[in-house]
Amino acid sequence: MDTRNLDLGLLVTLEALLAERNVTHAARRLNLSQPALSARLARLRDALGDPLLIPGQRGMVLTQRALELMQPLHEALEGVRRVIVQGAPINPETLRATVVIAASDYVQYALLARYSVALRAEAPMVRIAWRALDMMALTTQLERGEVDLALGTPEQAPAAMRQRQLYEEEYVVVARPGHPAVRGVLDLDLFCALDHVVVSPQGGGFAGPTDAALEAIGHRRTVALSTSGFLIVPEIVSRSDMIALIPRRIADGWSDWLQVLQPPLHIPGFAIASIWHERTTNHPAQRWLRDRLAALA
Numbered sequence: 001m002d003t004r005n006l007d008l009g010l011l012v013t014l015e016a017l018l019a020e021r022n023v024t025h026a027a028r029r030l031n032l033s034q035p036a037l038s039a040r041l042a043r044l045r046d047a048l049g050d051p052l053l054i055p056g057q058r059g060m061v062l063t064q065r066a067l068e069l070m071q072p073l074h075e076a077l078e079g080v081r082r083v084i085v086q087g088a089p090i091n092p093e094t095l096r097a098t099v100v101i102a103a104s105d106y107v108q109y110a111l112l113a114r115y116s117v118a119l120r121a122e123a124p125m126v127r128i129a130w131r132a133l134d135m136m137a138l139t140t141q142l143e144r145g146e147v148d149l150a151l152g153t154p155e156q157a158p159a160a161m162r163q164r165q166l167y168e169e170e171y172v173v174v175a176r177p178g179h180p181a182v183r184g185v186l187d188l189d190l191f192c193a194l195d196h197v198v199v200s201p202q203g204g205g206f207a208g209p210t211d212a213a214l215e216a217i218g219h220r221r222t223v224a225l226s227t228s229g230f231l232i233v234p235e236i237v238s239r240s241d242m243i244a245l246i247p248r249r250i251a252d253g254w255s256d257w258l259q260v261l262q263p264p265l266h267i268p269g270f271a272i273a274s275i276w277h278e279r280t281t282n283h284p285a286q287r288w289l290r291d292r293l294a295a296l297a
Contacts, residue, residue, distance in 0.1 A: 006047050008080070013040045015077055017053065018070045019145045021060050029098075074279060082282060090288040092123035097285045102131045102138065103151040104201075106230045107272060110249035111151065111166070115296050119289075126289070142277040148286060149293075150275040157275045164290070166297035170269040171210075171245045173261040174237050174254065182243065188219065188264040195224035197236055197244040203228045210245055210267050217265065234258060272297070 016026040017037075027037035045051055050065040062070070103112055108130055116128050133150060134141070139158040141147040150157075157163045173191070175182040181190060198208055206223045214221055224242055227233060233244045234254040245267060251260045274293060280286040 005043065010040060010044055011073065011077060013037065014044050015073055017041060018062060018066055018073070021053065021062060078279065090284055094125070095123050095285060096125045097289070098127040098129065099148045099289050100129045100131060100146065101149045101151065102133045102141065102147045104133050106247060106250065107151045109231055110247065111297055115293055118296055119292065148276065148280060149290065151272060152275060153270050154273045157273060161275050161277060162281055163273045163275045164294060165271050165273045166294055168269060168271045169247045169249060171263060171267045172248050172251045173243055173245055173263050174234060174251050174258045175243045175261065176238050176240070177259055179241055179259065182259060184259065186261045186264055191264045192219050192221045195222050195242045197225045197227060197233050197242050198223050199230050199233065200226045201228060213265055213267055
């Protein structure tokens with residue numbers, strides 16, 4: 001094996017290829033054309049005496065040699081990056097980066113929309129990609145660099161990942177302005193008597209934390225509609241006599257069109273945290289992006 005022709009650029013290419021396991025995706029990650037990336041792969045195969053990626057039933061598969069190289073190569077390159085950038089402040093105006101963030105539609109509305117607008121003004125060369133939060137695949141996505149940052153409840157964070165709490169959310173009740181029974185206040189009996197819209201992330205559920213809280217004090221409510229996400233709920237409420245409990249950060253965006261009321265009983269809220277892999281903890285650009293998100297939240 002002749003390593004004299006393995007420069008730093010080729011090693012960064014190898015890191016991207018091993019993480020993406022796809023020439024097209026690796027080329028996009030490195031801002032290279034596919035032919036240029038293929039040429040680099042050919043040089044790597046020649047220098048290392050191994051095909052590195054071979055065709056499989058579902059795309060490219062890493063060879064055993066490639067699997068053995070993956071972690072130590074990444075650690076070595078992270079060490080080089082730390083040495084190069086140590087003590088160098090981040091300049092948002094010149095920062096070039098792509099960050100992939102996985103979040104629910106609620107978090108995209110409540111936080112990511114403002115974050116993306118703020119970053120566009122502060123760091124115009126940073127690109128942001130939103131992805132739906134897939135808890136079943138999150139560990140793999142973070143390990144492989146398919147997702148840089150996930151936003152979810154602290155309980156959702158995989159055990160091996162880092163996390164940082166961003167904010168706590170509370171539930172409020174929303175009703176349409178001309179509702180015949182709701183006029184600025186809402187007692188427990190009226191709350192239970194009205195038809196409710198509930199959110200069931202998995203789809204089809206008609207009960208949640210509110211129903212558990214009501215049952216604890218001997219009450220029940222009427223659930224007329226179950227949806228899979230929060231964002232459609234204000235629209236439904238604005239066109240009907242149904243009411244709903246939704247996160248305050250969504251309700252605030254509808255405060256000119258809906259009544260926003262305190263629930264007549266305590267409903268447990270939830271926290272939102274940023275979640276990331278250890279490999280990006282000390283990466284200067286990733287750290288700056290996480291800090292900016294925390295400041296905005």
